[in-house]
Amino acid sequence: MIGTMLFFTLQGAEGLGQRIAALGGWGVAPHEERDFDMGEHKGRPLVDPRGHDVFVLAALQGGNAASCNDRLIRAMFFCAACRDLGAARVSLIAPYLPYGRKDRRTKEHDPISARYVAQAIEAMGCDQIVTVAAHNIAAFENAFRIPTLHLTTEALFAALIAADDRGAPCVVMAPDPGGIKRAQLLYEALQAIGMEDVGFAMMEKRRSAGVVSGTLFAGDVAGARVYILDDMICGGGTIARAAQAARKHGAVAVHAMATHGFFTPQAIIRLAQDDGPDTLTVTDSAGPFIRPMPELRVVGLAPMLAAAIARLHGGPTWSVAPAPAPASGQRSVPFAPGQ
Structure with missing residues (x-):
């Protein structure tokens, strides 16, 4: 045992x-x-x-x-x-x-x-x-x-989207074909909490030797609040492209959501552009985060x-040992606030 x-x-x-x-x-x-x-x-x-x-x-x-x-x-x-x-x-x-x-x-x-x-x-x-x-x-x-x-994290993000409801139609968007299943899960999570009138969109993306291409856009986002979902944001290029495409097709607001926020300096520049997302939502899987970017919301994991x-x-029937003290003369890693 x-x-x-x-x-x-x-x-x-x-x-x-x-x-x-x-x-x-x-x-x-x-x-x-x-x-x-x-x-x-x-x-x-x-x-x-x-x-x-x-x-x-x-x-x-x-x-x-x-x-x-x-x-x-x-x-x-x-x-x-x-x-x-x-x-x-x-x-x-x-x-x-x-x-x-x-x-x-x-x-x-x-x-x-x-x-x-x-x-x-x-x-x-x-x-x-x-x-x-x-x-x-x-x-x-x-x-x-x-x-x-x-x-x-789709259920966590769905709760935030429901709280954001400002009357405009809501559309979930996959920024590339590989993210369709992830966006589908968010779409289903929204329906599960009562938001039945939710649209779906996707953006084409192909990458070869570091060059990103593809302009195909599927879905109706005109007059809608668009929520772009990805698993991570690193260089910011994928989210920036998707946000620009959504605005070009008539979105009234664009919000980006990703579980892991690994914001490179280049990402901060890309995402701060006028045609970038209005808000970014990530979890605290990474961090601490640099704040000079669009409104940043952090969801706790x-x-x-x-x-x-x-x-x-094993559930509540199992016993959990309290944190033991280190042996004499030994040290533990200090807690760094904000990390």
């Missing part, structure tokens, strides 16, 4: 981890992360994980502090250490899982990086993985041989992730 829970939050995810722990009613277990010369690194739990149900929250997106490759290997090594030390089960909670966009061969001799990441995580001894808004749900689930839990962890741990 799996013992009590230990919940670890790795560097870069401290803020979200604190919010999850507060809502879930458990503490954050202490651990240590140290950098060495030549770019090497060590992470270790400061409490004995033997026999415990270990959950590791990791922010795996790249940034100024570390690349996605660095964060990925740090998370895998930490999970492997917990496994080596006798953890009864190790679950990796990765709101964003890198390399999800490379899930198939689009050029001759291409790698299938999403599958290689899955194999590496499995090899490190992880028993299950949780992510939010994978780029391709089927590819994510098929890449892993361990249990997977894919969480979606902590309630969803806390509920998922509680279910995976």
Whole structure:
């Protein structure tokens, strides 16, 4: 039988981890992360994980502090250490899982990086993985041989859209063909909460060697509030193109929504243009966010992730260990406000 829970939050995810722990009613277990010369690194739990149900929250997106490759290997090594030390089960909670966009061969001799990441995580001894808004749900689930839990944000976004209702018709838009299923889920979520008169639109997009093309637009957005949904915003080009197309076809307001907001400097410039979206809505899977852009709304993932962890741990009948103090002379990673 799996013992009590230990919940670890790795560097870069401290803020979200604190919010999850507060809502879930458990503490954050202490651990240590140290950098060495030549770019090497060590992470270790400061409490004995033997026999415990270990959950590791990791922010795996790249940034100024570390690349996605660095964060990925740090998370895998930490999970492997917990496994080596006798953890009864190790679950990796990765709101964003890198390399999800490379899930198939689009050029001759291409790698299938999403599958290689899955194999590496499995090899490190992880028993299950949780992510939010994978780029391709089927590819994510098929890449892993361990249990997977894919969480979606369409219901969160649907509640915001319903609250935004200002009389104009509402249209959900996919910014590219790959996002049609995601937009469909948002469309269905809106219908489920009583917004039955919702339209649907999509924009064509083709990308080759970094060049984006395609102008086909399908759907009636004239006089409507358009909500463009994507899994992530990085360079901002996809959202900017879709917003411009929606305005060209008569939209009275354009709003962009994405689970993961990885705003590069170029994205901030693109999205701040007059023909860009009126508002941006993202979750706190990344952040903190730079504010000089269109109105930015941030939706918290902590309630969803806390509920998922509680279910995976076994529900209310299971006991949850409070966060133990580190052993004498040892330290845990400090919480960085705003992260």
